[in-house]
Amino acid sequence: MPRPLRHPPPSSSIARLLDPQAAARAVAQPSEIESAASSSGYLQQAATRQSTPPDDIPLIKREVVLNAEADATLTRLVDLFRRSTGTRLSTSHALRALLKGVAHCMGSLEREAGRVGRLRLPSNARGREAERERFEHRLAGVVVNGMRASAAYERDDK
Numbered sequence: 001m002p003r004p005l006r007h008p009p010p011s012s013s014i015a016r017l018l019d020p021q022a023a024a025r026a027v028a029q030p031s032e033i034e035s036a037a038s039s040s041g042y043l044q045q046a047a048t049r050q051s052t053p054p055d056d057i058p059l060i061k062r063e064v065v066l067n068a069e070a071d072a073t074l075t076r077l078v079d080l081f082r083r084s085t086g087t088r089l090s091t092s093h094a095l096r097a098l099l100k101g102v103a104h105c106m107g108s109l110e111r112e113a114g115r116v117g118r119l120r121l122p123s124n125a126r127g128r129e130a131e132r133e134r135f136e137h138r139l140a141g142v143v144v145n146g147m148r149a150s151a152a153y154e155r156d157d158k
Contacts, residue, residue, distance in 0.1 A: 102143075104153050109146035116142055 066074065078094045081087075102109070116138060122131035 101147070101153060105147045105150035108150040109142060112142045112146035112149065 074091065074094075077098070078089070078091050081089055081094050081097070119135060119138060122128050122135050124132070
């Protein structure tokens with residue numbers, strides 16, 4: 001005898017494509033869907049799923065394209081944090097910590113960025129590396145000067 005399902009069946013578009021009830025709902029009138037759903041408890045299950053908060057904070061994945069110099073710097077930063085903390089922290093840990101520091105300095109960074117003014121974004125095409133370097137050095141100046149002008153970081157969890 002088959003065991004009862006512990007988890008609801010998949011709700012992917014492929015699974016719904018093969019579900020005859022889903023096909024019937026797709027071509028039915030709205031009043032028919034509501035009456036069928038209320039009798040099966042479908043609407044209540046959907047409302048319960050939406051009203052319960054997630055157990056953990058969602059993680060947002062980002063993709064970043066680095067040149068060799070930036071990659072080496074990021075690797076050095078991660079290695080520095082690993083050696084100093086004695087942990088096997090990930091690049092994500094190091095980058096989140098770096099961004100916490102940047103967030104703390106955001107007011108100073110905004111003032112410093114205002115001093116630089118509008119810049120022209122260089123092309124990513126080959127042969128434009130020198131223009132990109134000059135552009136990124138200007139932005140690096142904003143970051144360093146803005147962080148230097150900021151107040152000391154005081155952590156909240158002392």
